[in-house]
Amino acid sequence: MVTTDEKGPLTAKKKSVIIRSCDGDEFLVSESAAVLSTSLKKILEEKEDRLIHLSDIDNKTLAMVIAYLSTHADDGLSDDLKRSFDQEFVSGKEFDVLKYLVLATDTLQVTCLCYTVAKKMADIMKNKLVEWVRREFDIQNDYTPEAEAEIRRLDAWAWDDRQLEDD
Amino acid sequence: MESNKKAAVVVVQLPTEILEEILSRLRVKDLIRFKSVCKTWCQVISSQHLIQQHLNKSVFRAIHYERWVFGPCKSFITPKEKLPRDNLMEFVGSCDGLVCRYNRTQGIIHLSNPAINDDEYKLIIGNTSHMHLIRPYIDNGSWKSTQKIQKTYRYFERIGTLYNGTVHWPVNGSYALSSCTILSYDLQQETIGEIPGPPMIRQTHHSFTIGEVIGCLSAMLLNNKFYEIWVMKEYGIRES
Numbered sequence: 001m002v003t004t005d006e007k008g009p010l011t012a013k014k015k016s017v018i019i020r021s022c023d024g025d026e027f028l029v030s031e032s033a034a035v036l037s038t039s040l041k042k043i044l045e046e047k048e049d050r051l052i053h054l055s056d057i058d059n060k061t062l063a064m065v066i067a068y069l070s071t072h073a074d075d076g077l078s079d080d081l082k083r084s085f086d087q088e089f090v091s092g093k094e095f096d097v098l099k100y101l102v103l104a105t106d107t108l109q110v111t112c113l114c115y116t117v118a119k120k121m122a123d124i125m126k127n128k129l130v131e132w133v134r135r136e137f138d139i140q141n142d143y144t145p146e147a148e149a150e151i152r153r154l155d156a157w158a159w160d161d162r163q164l165e166d167d
Numbered sequence: 168m169e170s171n172k173k174a175a176v177v178v179v180q181l182p183t184e185i186l187e188e189i190l191s192r193l194r195v196k197d198l199i200r201f202k203s204v205c206k207t208w209c210q211v212i213s214s215q216h217l218i219q220q221h222l223n224k225s226v227f228r229a230i231h232y233e234r235w236v237f238g239p240c241k242s243f244i245t246p247k248e249k250l251p252r253d254n255l256m257e258f259v260g261s262c263d264g265l266v267c268r269y270n271r272t273q274g275i276i277h278l279s280n281p282a283i284n285d286d287e288y289k290l291i292i293g294n295t296s297h298m299h300l301i302r303p304y305i306d307n308g309s310w311k312s313t314q315k316i317q318k319t320y321r322y323f324e325r326i327g328t329l330y331n332g333t334v335h336w337p338v339n340g341s342y343a344l345s346s347c348t349i350l351s352y353d354l355q356q357e358t359i360g361e362i363p364g365p366p367m368i369r370q371t372h373h374s375f376t377i378g379e380v381i382g383c384l385s386a387m388l389l390n391n392k393f394y395e396i397w398v399m400k401e402y403g404i405r406e407s
Contacts, residue, residue: 099181102181102185102188102189103181103185106182106184106185114185114188115188118185118188118189118192121192122189122190122192122193123192125189125193125197125201126194127197128197130200130201130204133201133204134204134205137181137204139204139205139208141204141205142205142206143205148203151202151203151209155199155200155202157199158196158197158199158200
């Protein structure tokens with residue numbers, strides 16, 4: 001997916017950037033969208049080259065972030081429309097996808113997208129089993145069985161198994 | 168799918184800041200359960216920083232830091248001790264998930280935080296002549312500091328209102344309502360002060376309470392017919 005955002009011949013001439021994902025796909029982005037990311041803004045201020053290579057963001061995730069940035073750079077859209085875009089943007093996405101998205105917002109320093117995604121992830125994590133969390137976050141349990149039993153015993157009230165979900 | 172797998176090799180764990188962003192949006196019950204995910208999560212969840220972040224996002228923020236007990240106190244039960252079953256405890260107040268209860272007949276104060284232990288709380292206990300400050304989690308039941316109150320006051324309310332790091336009680340210097348003032352206790356400086364009450368207080372008023380309205384210290388007066396609310400726009404200045 002390639003996003004172009006041309007506002008006229010004058011701005012288009014110098015104001016666009018090419019961003020390359022870790023798997024080699026290239027995206028053409030308007031500079032006004034790119035600078036909404038604090039790290040891209042810094043890179044653009046420092047170097048003349050209009051090609052940015054991101055070594056830890058894959059094409060799928062990058063395409064999503066760019067769609068987000070382009071929408072938020074559009075002055076023609078009202079704040080309300082942008083807000084409902086944000087809701088649409090995260091709804092229905094799998095947890096795994098959100099995890100890579102939130103990591104990309106960290107790398108690219110896009111604070112408002114980070115908050116939106118973090119909120120969505122927290123909503124999904126509600127009532128989930130600890131085992132589910134370990135699986136989704138790829139976390140190794142480093143407690144001994146005794147230590148884990150003890151920690152669960154201390155806060156027994158939070159463990160109402162009837163409500164907890166594993167998917 | 169393919170590309171996600173590739174990225175998983177590069178990034179194994181979420182950075183702590185990102186983890187905090189997610190965790191601070193969870194409900195307390197989920198947070199407590201997730202302490203057993205792994206040691207790192209337990210550390211992050213129990214950290215002062217996350218507690219503060221969580222509170223900042225919480226809807227219930229009417230009371231900011233602490234609340235107070237006022238009454239005779241003989242002993243103090245530290246938060247980790249279990250309460251005897253037959254004790255009838257009176258609910259005094261709560262803030263930031265900390266619950267304070269008080270037993271009138273035995274003079275026991277009990278503090279508990281059902282969720283996360285936190286040693287930053289301060290408790291003020293006082294009578295007509297002195298105020299004692301305790302940090303329940305640190306001082307193990309002994310007074311940290313004691314301040315003498317210069318004048319004798321009559322208290323309108325047992326429980327003070329916290330505003331701007333200082334606890335306030337509506338008090339009366341004599342028995343005339345016109346001499347109503349606000350007694351204050353600065354938690355940082357550990358000093359007692361007095362600020363003037365609302366200017367229009369009269370004999371017809373028979374109740375004087377204080378609270379926080381739109382971020383300002385305010386006083387509510389009640390007479391036979393209606394309530395009057397005074398908002399002190401500039402702290403400590405009567406006319407504002």
